[in-house]
Amino acid sequence: MSYLAIDRLQVQLKGFSLDVSLSLDRHEVLAVLGPSGAGKSVFLEALTGFHALEGGTITLDGQRLDTLAPEQRGLGFVFQDYALFPHLTVRENILFSPRLRKYGRELPRQAREIMALLKIERLAGRRTQQLSGGEKQRVALARALVSEPALLLMDEPMSALDTVIREQLRDELRELLLRLGTTAIYVTHDRNEAACLGHRVAVLFSGRLEQVDTPSRLFYAPASVRVAHFVGMTNTFPAVVENVANGRVYLKAGELRLAAGAPAAPGAAVTAGIRPEEVLLAPPDQAGVENSFTGRVTGVTPQGQFVRVTLDCGVSLTSLLSWRDFQLRQPSPGQTYTVTVEPRSVHLMPPGEL
Amino acid sequence: MPRSNPGYRGQGGSWLLTVLWLPGIALLVFVLLPLLRMTLAQTPAGLAAVAAMADVRSAIGLSLYTALVTTVIAAILGIPTAYLLSRPVFPGKQILEAVVDLPLAVPHTVAGIALLFVFGREGIVGFFAGKYLGLSFWGTAAGIVTGMLFVSLPYMVNSARAGFEAIDPRLAKAARTLGATPAMVFTRVLWPLALRNVFTGMVLTYARSISEFGAVVLLAYYPMTAPVKIYELYLESGLQQASAAAVLLLAVALFSFILLRYLIGKKRWS
Numbered sequence: 001m002s003y004l005a006i007d008r009l010q011v012q013l014k015g016f017s018l019d020v021s022l023s024l025d026r027h028e029v030l031a032v033l034g035p036s037g038a039g040k041s042v043f044l045e046a047l048t049g050f051h052a053l054e055g056g057t058i059t060l061d062g063q064r065l066d067t068l069a070p071e072q073r074g075l076g077f078v079f080q081d082y083a084l085f086p087h088l089t090v091r092e093n094i095l096f097s098p099r100l101r102k103y104g105r106e107l108p109r110q111a112r113e114i115m116a117l118l119k120i121e122r123l124a125g126r127r128t129q130q131l132s133g134g135e136k137q138r139v140a141l142a143r144a145l146v147s148e149p150a151l152l153l154m155d156e157p158m159s160a161l162d163t164v165i166r167e168q169l170r171d172e173l174r175e176l177l178l179r180l181g182t183t184a185i186y187v188t189h190d191r192n193e194a195a196c197l198g199h200r201v202a203v204l205f206s207g208r209l210e211q212v213d214t215p216s217r218l219f220y221a222p223a224s225v226r227v228a229h230f231v232g233m234t235n236t237f238p239a240v241v242e243n244v245a246n247g248r249v250y251l252k253a254g255e256l257r258l259a260a261g262a263p264a265a266p267g268a269a270v271t272a273g274i275r276p277e278e279v280l281l282a283p284p285d286q287a288g289v290e291n292s293f294t295g296r297v298t299g300v301t302p303q304g305q306f307v308r309v310t311l312d313c314g315v316s317l318t319s320l321l322s323w324r325d326f327q328l329r330q331p332s333p334g335q336t337y338t339v340t341v342e343p344r345s346v347h348l349m350p351p352g353e354l
Numbered sequence: 355m356p357r358s359n360p361g362y363r364g365q366g367g368s369w370l371l372t373v374l375w376l377p378g379i380a381l382l383v384f385v386l387l388p389l390l391r392m393t394l395a396q397t398p399a400g401l402a403a404v405a406a407m408a409d410v411r412s413a414i415g416l417s418l419y420t421a422l423v424t425t426v427i428a429a430i431l432g433i434p435t436a437y438l439l440s441r442p443v444f445p446g447k448q449i450l451e452a453v454v455d456l457p458l459a460v461p462h463t464v465a466g467i468a469l470l471f472v473f474g475r476e477g478i479v480g481f482f483a484g485k486y487l488g489l490s491f492w493g494t495a496a497g498i499v500t501g502m503l504f505v506s507l508p509y510m511v512n513s514a515r516a517g518f519e520a521i522d523p524r525l526a527k528a529a530r531t532l533g534a535t536p537a538m539v540f541t542r543v544l545w546p547l548a549l550r551n552v553f554t555g556m557v558l559t560y561a562r563s564i565s566e567f568g569a570v571v572l573l574a575y576y577p578m579t580a581p582v583k584i585y586e587l588y589l590e591s592g593l594q595q596a597s598a599a600a601v602l603l604l605a606v607a608l609f610s611f612i613l614l615r616y617l618i619g620k621k622r623w624s
Binding site for chain 1: 522532533534542546547
């Protein structure tokens with residue numbers, strides 16, 4: 001029996017229904033990834049007990065949770081906009097839970113430790129209104145962690161922070177959860193955050209889990225076209241398996257023929273997916289190598305650290321180039337290039353549109 | 355992006371501010387000038403003479419006392435109602451909302467007459483209270499409190515309600531996940547956060563009660579509260595004596611507001 005077992009947790013709201021089954025091991029961090037309105041917050045609030053369940057059970061460490069009131073579940077919760085108590089100081093916020101439970105000397109020491117880990121000791125006497133966003137989130141984390149919750153739930157805790165602080169706090173949080181061995185569910189719409197923090201990532205669309213997998217499997221082997229697009233595998237197109245030979249699958253997609261490293265049956269209709277980082281602009285002498293084809297550049301868009309180049313290769317492909325590669329090849333619309341894709345970078349999914 | 359064009363904002367802002375100041379100053383003068391003019395028209399001897407009158411002193415004392423009692427009762431009835439109204443939609447909420455605001459729309463003499471129908475000797479409450487509790491509302495301090503309460507309850511409820519409504523509902527959820535029962539959420543989060551508005555409601559209730567004339571005069575001409583006494587002095591002795599008593603009441607009332615404000619000021623959290 002796993003540490004946390006969620007069995008057909010069902011919530012019915014106006015125009016929305018949630019139905020989720022999941023299990024977590026002790027010390028595991030699961031990221032729940034999904035677009036806005038997928039039901040991520042509803043899922044967490046259902047675990048906490050803020051939504052009446054239509055059905056299903058939640059079992060944590062052998063104990064049924066779904067029959068308990070929220071305050072009896074022993075969960076930690078970190079909110080997107082922190083939800084710090086404005087009438088209390090930082091110290092009083094962190095000690096809110098220990099003081100309710102009237103513990104003795106034990107917990108103030110724990111509070112000091114957790115404040116040291118989160119580097120917020122010097123803020124102890126401050127009013128929460130005087131804190132920056134990053135500091136508020138540290139305090140909210142300390143408040144949730146101080147009672148050593150059996151399960152920590154985090155609802156997009158970084159989304160109100162600006163990029164630099166967010167990435168810094170994300171890395172620190174990863175360290176902290178690892179160090180404390182906290183079992184946690186982290187909800188986000190940011191695939192990079194999910195991949196950074198989650199040992200596994202669960203993709204939630206419209207109240208249903210579409211795929212639960214390790215970050216690398218999720219990014220390189222998405223289960224469906226919807227997931228593929230959500231994790232940034234933007235090149236997807238329908239294809240037919242022409243034949244299978246020597247461990248290679250040969251595909252035909254419109255005028256384009258290409259080889260894939262994934263297993264498939266001859267004659268099968270599939271959807272092929274290629275991550276844009278894996279679509280390379282090759283020097284001209286690479287023509288004739290396996291999976292090389294000519295592509296005409298149809299658009300060039302700077303993307304910050306990458307440049308996005310769209311190409312017409314019979315099917316439309318998008319390539320993400322590093323700035324160095326971009327300056328080396330200097331693609332411009334109308335030019336033709338040799339495009340190469342490693343066969344093992346071609347992923348096959350069941351046929352289907354978005 | 356209003357900040358990107360400080361020239362426009364600065365010019366437009368200062369022009370607009372000047373225009374807004376004009377009605378602001380007019381308002382200031384309109385409120386302060388009559389009160390100042392009345393106060394400056396007094397002589398120390400005249401004030402001392404009125405202050406020495408036993409019936410004026412007892413009227414002011416009665417006003418302060420009944421207003422305080424009204425404030426306590428209004429808090430007991432009003433704070434739970436305010437909390438209830440701050441909650442999400444429940445059956446009957448709109449009706450309760452409308453009824454809470456109703457006294458604001460009822461002329462105070464009308465309120466007084468309506469109250470007589472219930473609290474007068476023949477009224478349903480007045481009759482039974484008199485028979486079993488020996489409590490009469492007609493011409494008593496209880497009657498004065500009844501009149502004051504009717505007209506001041508909306509101030510208590512609406513102010514406290516605004517306090518409860520301003521609290522982010524996530525704070526209650528956060529407290530629950532931290533182990534607080536619903537009762538603890540109220541005592542440790544909602545109540546301290548709404549306290550300032552609750553006190554403001556009590557000050558408003560107290561102020562409204564001291565100043566009440568219409569509803570009170572119909573239920574209890576005697577014993578006289580200060581506004582009734584001032585009215586009587588005006589009819590019998592003219593403006594000079596009435597205004598001296600008025601200035602006295604004004605001074606006592608202002609002092610008690612300042613005292614209340616000071617007490618509340620210490621309870622503020624931000």
